[in-house]
Ligand SMILES: Nc1nc2c(ncn2[C@@H]2O[C@H](COP(=O)(O)OP(=O)(O)O)[C@@H](O)[C@H]2O)c(=O)[nH]1
């Protein structure tokens with residue numbers, strides 16, 4: 299059986315397993331929730347207590363808690379949405395050959411400000427071994443093996459084919475015989491795919507509302523906290539909207555970040571209509587003259603259209619209430635989930651415009667290729683990468699150093 303046959307067979311098996319586990323997760327959640335409906339409670343605005351840990355300079359002396367009138371009580375949150383089907387382990391689509399390098403972080407996190415930033419340890423990139431040890435010349439075996447490595451490294455089918463086609467052209471045109479020279483062309487071509495569009499971060503310099511979407515566990519809430527910290531440190535007035543009202547724990551988690559960063563947060567009680575929370579947050583943002591409104595959302599079942607519609611509703615409310623704010627919808631994807639992350643992005647994109655990607659947990663995988671696959675297939679730029687759980691572990695995406703880290707020796 300050829301490589302592609304094996305690849306397709308494995309993919310099919312993986313899809314079947316994922317589909318079965320999603321269905322059973324939904325069924326289980328429905329059983330657990332039964333018919334009980336959560337109360338539709340009024341949305342409240344809360345301000346972290348002034349003694350919050352690590353208050354940043356822009357913390358406002360607001361009242362600890364103040365009630366605001368809830369927006370038109372809309373249909374209550376559907377309890378079964380809180381299921382987390384993504385927890386089902388998605389098997390790796392391809393068996394890895396023996397020489398695949400040990401998984402090591404692909405993107406060395408920047409040191410926190412206390413540490414010396416120059417002492418960044420270079421880790422071997424996912425493709426370093428391939429170019430170092432295996433081939434001394436460029437022949438059919440070289441291309442075949444490179445293709446397999448690019449796929450295993452999560453580059454995706456489209457990017458892999460495009461990169462190989464371009465490489466063959468470059469090799470012929472420049473009469474290259476040495477794989478090391480081919481590597482340089484390959485690096486250059488991946489950098490081309492990953493180049494940031496102009497104005498990728500313009501939203502940070504104007505009034506804007508940034509909504510983070512993505513399935514459960516990818517790191518949305520954590521990213522809201524990290525972003526708030528960065529923006530507040532830059533003197534911006536930030537408000538958080540806790541629109542993940544499906545679980546009380548989700549609100550508590552965001553509250554911790556609000557307290558840590560000294561950020562004003564609008565939230566609802568468990569089961570409250572997320573639309574009401576977002577509506578109130580938008581009103582607060584206007585009333586308080588916020589620079590940036592950060593909206594946390596629930597991690598929904600990405601394959602359920604009706605659930606996506608809920609997100610689309612939030613999108614519309616924000617557009618209606620904050621027409622003069624710039625809109626930035628960012629999908630948060632977990633780099634360790636490989637091709638599954640690409641699939642999630644495609645499904646979310648069906649219901650709303652996506653302006654950027656935050657790729658989290660790059661510290662937990664050696665395969666950064668998923669960033670290339672997503673950018674190539676969706677044409678959406680990666681704007682930030684998560685490289686750890688700490689408040690400083692979110693970096694602006696730097697395409698050049700990212701691509702070089704994939705090939706670093
Ligand atoms: N190692 C690592 N863990 C992360 C990163 N981002 C988030 N996490 C962790 O992932 C888990 C889920 O994050 P959370 O923000 O609750 O995800 P959400 O369900 O999308 O809101 C938490 O334990 C986070 O600390 C990252 O970049 N690296």
Ligand SMILES: [Mg+2]
Pocket residue numbers: 518519520542548594595
């Ligand atoms: Mg969350």
